Amino acid sequence: MLGEFEYMLLTAAAALGDTAYGATVRQEIEKATRKNCAIGAIYTTIDRLEAKGLVRTWMGEATSRRGGRAKRMVEVTPAGVKAAKEFYSAVMRVSRTASWAPSGAGRPI
């Protein structure tokens, strides 16, 4: 089972597609959570997910905007998509009767 931050990172990376790398994933998570996110948390989680085979990373191109430094690109693997779906389903199921859940939440997906 994924952790909540792992799930957020997977979802952000999947949403970003070809443009998923450290800075954009961090920005996406900060936008969603409305909280600051440490770059250390991003990179240690990426490593953990990669060790589990849920994402794949490689060094991308360097741009002048980044001071000529390369990006670490992230791609969600099919196993990552499956794990994210399972986490989402579990959250929806467990939230079914919660007072804060919108009506219709918890339906099987």
Added chain:
Amino acid sequence: MRAVWFLLERVSCILEPAEREAVLGDLKEAGEGPWQTLVEIVGLVLRRQAGHWKDWRPWVAAFGVSVPMSFMLMGGSVMLFSGFVTLAQASAARQLFAAEVEILSVQTLLLAGWSWTCGYLVGSVSRRTVCFSIMAYCAPFLFCLSRFHSETSSRLSLLLFVLPLAAGLWQGRRGQRMGLRFGVAVAAIVTALAIITQVGVTGGVGNASRWICSLVQTLPSWCLAVASLDAAREDEREERSTFEMEQHELS
């Protein structure tokens, strides 16, 4: 501001080169100032270091091997130094001189063997936390240094084991794989030297605590021999699976 950049450069060097490149690029792209960049990098370095300690090996290397072995090697170092002092004083008696030289040569080789194997073991087991292991070696040394009072020996007598230990640490940390024959040979030689020294010093079974201490210091060399045996078996397994794959492809 220059100091911040200097610090940033130093701290970021602890990270793997590819990770440093990506993280500094990300922070630059996000428009973070030098202070915020420094805070973020320090945070990542701390997370990385903390992550290494989730494994059992750094704990064993630092507290199971480095601390006790530091005390024992210092003991061996002081004994060897006092042996040299005695030799210098007894150089007039020809017969005694020859016997002393013999036993001191064996003791010197033994201390070097113990120190090297100990350093190699710690270096190979805790490559990423080797700084902490070095601190674990230094702590007992500083403790003993502050309490060392002897009219016949210098404080430097505590340090005779440092060079082979440092060499072992360096080689172990580089990840050089020890061959099976070499590993077993080193363990056998160190054990033989330990037995010869104990028989020479105590003249037989003699002092039990000395024997125990001596054999405990020989343990790292046998750990290395077992590790080299495991590595050899793994190589053999890999070779066999490669051979089987090739055979499968051919058929």
